[in-house]
Amino acid sequence: MPEPLIELRGICQSFDGHVVLNDANLTICPGDAVAILGPSGTGKSTILRIIAGLQVPDAGEVYINGKLREGPVDDIEHTIRMSMVFQQAALFDSLTVSENVGFFLFQNSRLPSSRICQLVNEKLEMVGLPGTGDLYPAQLSGGMRKRVSFARAILDDPDDPADDPQILLYDEPTAGLDPIASTVIEELILELQKTSGCETYAIVTHQHSTIRRTGQRLVLFYNGKVQWEGKAEDLDNPTDPYVRQFLSGEIHGPMEIVDHQF
Numbered sequence: 557m558p559e560p561l562i563e564l565r566g567i568c569q570s571f572d573g574h575v576v577l578n579d580a581n582l583t584i585c586p587g588d589a590v591a592i593l594g595p596s597g598t599g600k601s602t603i604l605r606i607i608a609g610l611q612v613p614d615a616g617e618v619y620i621n622g623k624l625r626e627g628p629v630d631d632i633e634h635t636i637r638m639s640m641v642f643q644q645a646a647l648f649d650s651l652t653v654s655e656n657v658g659f660f661l662f663q664n665s666r667l668p669s670s671r672i673c674q675l676v677n678e679k680l681e682m683v684g685l686p687g688t689g690d691l692y693p694a695q696l697s698g699g700m701r702k703r704v705s706f707a708r709a710i711l712d713d714p715d716d717p718a719d720d721p722q723i724l725l726y727d728e729p730t731a732g733l734d735p736i737a738s739t740v741i742e743e744l745i746l747e748l749q750k751t752s753g754c755e756t757y758a759i760v761t762h763q764h765s766t767i768r769r770t771g772q773r774l775v776l777f778y779n780g781k782v783q784w785e786g787k788a789e790d791l792d793n794p795t796d797p798y799v800r801q802f803l804s805g806e807i808h809g810p811m812e813i814v815d816h817q818f
């Protein structure tokens with residue numbers, strides 16, 4: 557078995573006294589395509605934020621490539637690059653598509669602008685949006701905005717090997733999209749796994765088509781930890797009561813609504 561890229565051990569996280577993660581463990585190896593499932597409020601996005609180093613857990617350990625990470629990601633000199641695709645695409649409305657995609661390189665690299673523009677155009681082509689660089693986010697559909705955020709996530713400085721993303725973290729990439737736009741995004745996730753140079757991803761999703769198409773390993777979170785782990789084909793005849801309830805949407809079962817805001 558390859559050395560894990562990410563290992564979460566005994567993660568605990570509470571917000572305002574409300575326990576969200578309680579002794580949660582998760583391992584992601586290079587090449588894994590992990591779908592993180594579970595009811596609303598069960599801590600799926602929190603797990604992604606902890607992996608990304610945007611949230612330091614109350615307790616537990618985060619290992620990246622076998623090395624213990626301490627503190628938020630900004631405090632760490634030697635870490636791997638992870639790219640996160642946020643649920644709302646998180647584009648700057650006042651910047652063009654090209655400026656959004658190339659934002660980090662325009663700000664932080666020594667590459668000439670013409671080279672950055674060339675790289676940006678390559679990535680826009682990869683996500684199926686050639687020729688859109690001069691448009692503004694408001695001129696795009698929701699699905700196109702998502703694809704712009706994918707292009708931004710996979711853009712890297714070719715002169716800096718440390719800048720290559722080693723894991724893509726997708727937070728509900730197909731939420732709010734119609735079935736056809738969802739399929740476009742699902743196909744893109746699979747395509748990028750083959751072509752972007754970053755073959756490992758974790759995806760939080762509620763959408764069944766996205767789970768089945770993009771999740772090679774599935775983990776179902778509930779009550780602060782992983783309750784079930786399996787593969788997409790296990791969903792066809794599920795025997796696990798958590799999975800059965802998750803798929804059927806039954807109100808009664810082992811899972812109760814966990815979002816403390818309800």
Ligand SMILES: Nc1ncnc2c1ncn2[C@@H]1O[C@H](COP(=O)(O)OP(=O)(O)OP(=O)(O)O)[C@@H](O)[C@H]1O
Pocket residue numbers: 571572576594595596597598599600601602603815816817
């Ligand atoms: N920074 C924060 N401050 C306070 N509460 C938070 C914070 N982040 C998350 N929470 C709370 O923690 C719980 C878990 O949130 P999280 O977004 O991880 O759940 P989720 O499983 O991704 O939910 P959903 O499927 O609805 O997106 C929620 O009740 C949320 O309100």
